[in-house]
Amino acid sequence: MEFTPTTMPWRDCYKLLTGAIIPRPIAFVSTLSKNGVANAAPFSFFTAISADPMLVCFSPMRRGTDGAKKDTLTNIEETGQFVINIVSEEIAEKMNICAMEFTPDIDEFEASGLTKAPSEKIGVPRIRESKINFECELEQVLHFGEHSGAGSLVIGRVVHVHMDDELHDxxxxxxxPLHPIGRLAGNFYTRPLASTFELARIVNSGDKK
Structure with a gap:
C-alpha cells in the first residue's frame, strides 16, 4: 500500500503519522498569557534536540476547525517562556481534561484540578503533580502554514529542571517510579514499562564516539 501526502486530506495524513509514530512521549506544556491567565495543554509531537545546549521541542498543530493558533503557541510567542511537564499515569486523567479546547480566559489548572508551583528561573508556573519539569525559554519558533492541519515547531532552551528525589539515582x-505513559493513535495510551527488553549497543572498535 502506498500513500502520497500531497493528494490526501490533512486528517488522513494526521492518522498516518499518529498511527505509525508510536509510542510518543507527551509534553504537558504550561504557559502564561500576557494577561496572566495560566494554560496547560498536552502535545504528543515532542522530543529532545541536544544536550549542550539543552534544547527540547514540541509541535502544536493549528486548530482543526479554523486554522487558528492554539493558546499555548500564542502565549509562548508573547512571553517567550514555557514549562514542559512530564506526564505520569497518575495525572493522565487531568491531562486529558486539559486537552479540551478551552477559551483563552479559562485557567486549565483550575479546570482540571492541577496545582500551580512556582518556577525557579521563569515566570510561568509548573505543574506540581508532574515528577519532572523543564523550565524553558523560547529559542526559536518555525511556522509551517496557517491552515488547519499545519503546525509550528517550538524550540525551547532548558534553563532549569525540577525532579522528584525518588527518580534520581x-x-x-x-x-x-516515574510511571510514564505514551500516546498511541485515537484514544489509546500505553505504559511503556509494562514489557521491556535490553539491547546493548554494538560499539565498533574504531568508533571514536
Whole structure:
C-alpha cells in the first residue's frame, strides 16, 4: 500500500503519522498569557534536540476547525517562556481534561484540578503533580502554514529542571517510579514499562564516539 501526502486530506495524513509514530512521549506544556491567565495543554509531537545546549521541542498543530493558533503557541510567542511537564499515569486523567479546547480566559489548572508551583528561573508556573519539569525559554519558533492541519515547531532552551528525589539515582533517572505513559493513535495510551527488553549497543572498535 502506498500513500502520497500531497493528494490526501490533512486528517488522513494526521492518522498516518499518529498511527505509525508510536509510542510518543507527551509534553504537558504550561504557559502564561500576557494577561496572566495560566494554560496547560498536552502535545504528543515532542522530543529532545541536544544536550549542550539543552534544547527540547514540541509541535502544536493549528486548530482543526479554523486554522487558528492554539493558546499555548500564542502565549509562548508573547512571553517567550514555557514549562514542559512530564506526564505520569497518575495525572493522565487531568491531562486529558486539559486537552479540551478551552477559551483563552479559562485557567486549565483550575479546570482540571492541577496545582500551580512556582518556577525557579521563569515566570510561568509548573505543574506540581508532574515528577519532572523543564523550565524553558523560547529559542526559536518555525511556522509551517496557517491552515488547519499545519503546525509550528517550538524550540525551547532548558534553563532549569525540577525532579522528584525518588527518580534520581547517581546521575540516572529511574523510570519505574516515574510511571510514564505514551500516546498511541485515537484514544489509546500505553505504559511503556509494562514489557521491556535490553539491547546493548554494538560499539565498533574504531568508533571514536
Amino acid at each position: 547517581q546521575g540516572r533517572i529511574l523510570a519505574e
